[in-house]
Amino acid sequence: MDWRRCLQDGQDFREADLSGAVLRDASFSRAKLAGAKLAGVEGPDVRFTSADLTGADLSGAVLRGADFTRATLRDASLAGADLRQARFFRADLRGANLQGAELGAADLSGAMLGGALWVDGQRRCAAASVGACERE
Template sequence: MKKAVACLGLALLTLPILAGAAMADCTDPPRPGADWRRCVMDGRVFDGADLTGANLRDVRLNQASLREATLAGIDGRRARALGSDFTGADLSGANMTGADLSRAVFAGATLVETDLRRTKLFRANLRDADLTGARLDGADFLGADLSGATWTDGTTVCSEGSVGICE
């Protein structure tokens, strides 16, 4: 009986350590595969960072700077990045379903095969962005600047002055 109680006690002591390993660590530096799920990173600067395959689900990145960052294959579902700067960033294959990217800047960004279903891109700057193969069902482009953007078919380039719709 004592041996069983001792084993149970040891298991209970190690449980928080094991659980902590599975939880997001908001203090982790930017790196491929980082787990920033539900972290608040408002106003932070991650220019040029490599966050390939990172878990950014439900993250808050309002007014953050991710210029030239690599965000390929990230899980950014329901992320909030209001007014953030993704100029020249690579979000190829990212899952941004249900994210709020209102007023964000994606000028020259690569959004190839990015899942933007039900994403808010209200007044976003997508000038010269590449949206080849992006999934846009239910995306809100109200007031978004699409001038020079390559549309989902990979051949159509939106004309200068395209706002809210690729013309």
């Protein structure tokens, strides 16, 4: 599926299987993607601003420069995802799996990380972690 530069703002994709889709420069602002399968998507510069990605599977996705500002990613899997230069300003990543994810130059300002499995696969972020993964 090739949705490059498509506008999907506010659309309902709950539980949808979008695995392997091309989402480069697409916009999913305020979209409902809870439980969606987005494993292996190619989505550099995709916008998920204020989207609900609760429990979504984004494992192995290429999301360099993606915008997750104020997005909900509770219990989502971002394992092995390329998140370099992604923006997670005030995003909710509580309980998310970040094992093996690449976060180089990612903006985690204000991101809630409590209970998230950190990139090393060993450490869980303390419940009060905001903006950085603090040890419990």
